[in-house]
Structures are given as C-alpha cells and as structure tokens.
Amino acid sequence: MDTSAARRNILARIRAASGRAAQPEPAERGAVADYLAHHPAGPRPALPADxxxxxxxxxxxxxxxxxxxxxxxxxxxxxxxxxxxxxxxxxxxxxxxxxxxxxxxxxxxxxxxxxxxxxxxxxxxxxxxxxxxxxxxxxxxxxxxxxxxxxxxxxxxxxxxxxxxxxxxxxxxxxxxxxxxxxxxxxxxxxxxxxxxxxxxxxxxxxxxxxxxxxxxxxxxxx
Known part of the structure; x- marks a missing residue:
C-alpha cells in the first residue's frame, strides 16, 4: 500500500470513530475553503511586492x-x-x-x-x-x-x-x-x-x- 492510501485509511478510521463519513462531505470542504479565504492573516514582516x-x-x-x-x-x-x-x-x-x-x-x-x-x-x-x-x-x-x-x-x-x-x-x-x-x-x-x-x-x-x-x-x- 502506498503512503497516500495508508494516510487516507488512517484518516477514514479517525472520522468513523467520531461519527462522520469516511470522506469529507461538500459542506465540510466548503467550510474549510471559507475559513482559508476569510481568516485574518497573522503578523508578518514586510516583504517585497515587486x-x-x-x-x-x-x-x-x-x-x-x-x-x-x-x-x-x-x-x-x-x-x-x-x-x-x-x-x-x-x-x-x-x-x-x-x-x-x-x-x-x-x-x-x-x-x-x-x-x-x-x-x-x-x-x-x-x-x-x-x-x-x-x-x-x-x-x-x-x-x-x-x-x-x-x-x-x-x-x-x-x-x-x-x-x-x-x-x-x-x-x-x-x-x-x-x-x-x-x-x-x-x-x-x-x-x-x-x-x-x-x-x-x-x-x-x-x-x-x-x-x-x-x-x-x-x-x-x-x-
């Protein structure tokens, strides 16, 4: 079994133990995308835009x-x-x-x-x-x-x-x-x-x- 498949299986078992479907549902993926899009960025040093x-x-x-x-x-x-x-x-x-x-x-x-x-x-x-x-x-x-x-x-x-x-x-x-x-x-x-x-x-x-x-x-x- 390759590493990617093993990782998916481990995550699926964790999700099953918490009462969720083996694979993320569209609503979950949407919530993650929304978080990434709107979560405020932390403090960062000034970096060149050019x-x-x-x-x-x-x-x-x-x-x-x-x-x-x-x-x-x-x-x-x-x-x-x-x-x-x-x-x-x-x-x-x-x-x-x-x-x-x-x-x-x-x-x-x-x-x-x-x-x-x-x-x-x-x-x-x-x-x-x-x-x-x-x-x-x-x-x-x-x-x-x-x-x-x-x-x-x-x-x-x-x-x-x-x-x-x-x-x-x-x-x-x-x-x-x-x-x-x-x-x-x-x-x-x-x-x-x-x-x-x-x-x-x-x-x-x-x-x-x-x-x-x-x-x-x-x-x-x-x-």
Missing part, C-alpha cells in the same frame, strides 16, 4: 542559509550553469535529474544525466522546484510523477533550477499557490533551506547530516 525585488530578496536569504546562487537568462542556459558549478566544485559532470527536465540540452553542455530515482551512489541531483520563498530563501519541492524529491535529499550535492516567476513572498503564498494549482497537497512537501545541518553534538554545526552537503540554486530570470 517580482524583481522578491527575486533579489530570495537570493540574499538563500545565500545566508548556505545556498550558493547563480543567475541565468533562460532555461536553455541552465545546463551550462550546472556544469560550471560542478567544475568549480571539483565534482564530476554526472547527475540524476527530474523527468520534467529531460528536454534541456544536458549532453550538449557536457553533462551526463539520468532521469530516474536516485541511488546511494549518485553524488549529484538536479531538480526544479514548485516555487521558492523570498522571506526565507527556501526551495519548495512537491512529490509527484517526474519530480522525485529524493533527487534533492539523497545525493551529496543538490542543484535546483528556480524560475524567477515562481518566487513568492513567503510560506503563506506558497501554500496558497499549491491550493490554487494542485487542489490538494501531494504526498510530500519539502521546504529546502540550504544544506542539511545539525548542531546536536556540542553545538557544533555539521553539514550533510540528513541530506546534501551543498545546495546550489540556478535562478532563471526569463522563466
């Missing part, structure tokens, strides 16, 4: 979180930018990628890619993102066909292609965009804020504890 300013804020915050950032003009420039980053880091030009990125000219740029789920021997994963948040410099990744989130979590190096048009102000706008475009949340939603790190041992920061040592964002201004 799209260009949001991208600038995202880049600043991402770098503060330890993400390195490059900017290119178009998606066609992304493969060459990825190769430059790997060369500068002394890493091999080989990666696993999302199937949604297969159409880019990776081979022409000198990068060997495979569009599949990552394995323990894969050192570089290249992904897109659903959106990114200017407030925290975070990447927002949604699981689904062709967007295996493992490519961002298992390899030591994660390269993310970030369309400038998908940079939103904050988490609130990210979740609103998910509801608008996807309806319901997918099985996994990941907010990636720089390389994996922990300070559990003597409060010493260690990178790569639970995921990539390196996160690199390629911001595409024309996408």
């Amino acid at each position: 799209p260009v300013a949001r991208v600038v804020r995202f880049v600043e915050q991402a770098r503060l979180m330890g993400t390195t950032v490059d900017e290119v003009d178009s998606l066609a420039d992304a493969p060459a930018a990825a190769v430059r980053y790997l060369a500068d880091a002394g890493l091999a030009a080989r990666a696993v990628i999302w199937r949604t990125l297969e159409s880019l000219a990776w081979a022409d740029a000198g990068l060997v890619v495979e569009s599949r789920a990552p394995q323990g021997t894969d050192l570089v994963g290249i992904t897109g993102c659903f959106c990114a948040t200017a407030e925290t410099g975070s990447l927002v990744l949604l699981s689904g066909p062709g967007t295996d989130v493992g490519a961002a979590l298992l390899p030591e190096t994660h390269i993310a292609i970030v369309p400038a048009s998908r940079v939103v102000a904050a988490y609130e706008e990210a979740f609103a965009l998910m509801r608008t475009e996807r309806g319901e949340l997918p099985r996994a939603v990941n907010f990636v804020s720089g390389p994996s790190r922990t300070g559990d041992i003597e409060q010493t920061i260690v990178l790569g504890a639970h995921g990539p040592y390196r996160v690199h964002a390629i911001v595409v201004r024309g996408a």
Whole structure:
C-alpha cells in the first residue's frame, strides 16, 4: 500500500470513530475553503511586492542559509550553469535529474544525466522546484510523477533550477499557490533551506547530516 492510501485509511478510521463519513462531505470542504479565504492573516514582516525585488530578496536569504546562487537568462542556459558549478566544485559532470527536465540540452553542455530515482551512489541531483520563498530563501519541492524529491535529499550535492516567476513572498503564498494549482497537497512537501545541518553534538554545526552537503540554486530570470 502506498503512503497516500495508508494516510487516507488512517484518516477514514479517525472520522468513523467520531461519527462522520469516511470522506469529507461538500459542506465540510466548503467550510474549510471559507475559513482559508476569510481568516485574518497573522503578523508578518514586510516583504517585497515587486517580482524583481522578491527575486533579489530570495537570493540574499538563500545565500545566508548556505545556498550558493547563480543567475541565468533562460532555461536553455541552465545546463551550462550546472556544469560550471560542478567544475568549480571539483565534482564530476554526472547527475540524476527530474523527468520534467529531460528536454534541456544536458549532453550538449557536457553533462551526463539520468532521469530516474536516485541511488546511494549518485553524488549529484538536479531538480526544479514548485516555487521558492523570498522571506526565507527556501526551495519548495512537491512529490509527484517526474519530480522525485529524493533527487534533492539523497545525493551529496543538490542543484535546483528556480524560475524567477515562481518566487513568492513567503510560506503563506506558497501554500496558497499549491491550493490554487494542485487542489490538494501531494504526498510530500519539502521546504529546502540550504544544506542539511545539525548542531546536536556540542553545538557544533555539521553539514550533510540528513541530506546534501551543498545546495546550489540556478535562478532563471526569463522563466
């Protein structure tokens, strides 16, 4: 049984124990939609309304979180930018990628890619993102066909292609965009804020504890 089905079954049992139908009824869904539409927002810091300013804020915050950032003009420039980053880091030009990125000219740029789920021997994963948040410099990744989130979590190096048009102000706008475009949340939603790190041992920061040592964002201004 997949995780989504297991979750639905668990929630159905909880609903049955409380005397409700296994699946939410239209009135319940309507009440949730009404709450989301009319519930007053909590206090928030001032964030840029201008799209260009949001991208600038995202880049600043991402770098503060330890993400390195490059900017290119178009998606066609992304493969060459990825190769430059790997060369500068002394890493091999080989990666696993999302199937949604297969159409880019990776081979022409000198990068060997495979569009599949990552394995323990894969050192570089290249992904897109659903959106990114200017407030925290975070990447927002949604699981689904062709967007295996493992490519961002298992390899030591994660390269993310970030369309400038998908940079939103904050988490609130990210979740609103998910509801608008996807309806319901997918099985996994990941907010990636720089390389994996922990300070559990003597409060010493260690990178790569639970995921990539390196996160690199390629911001595409024309996408």
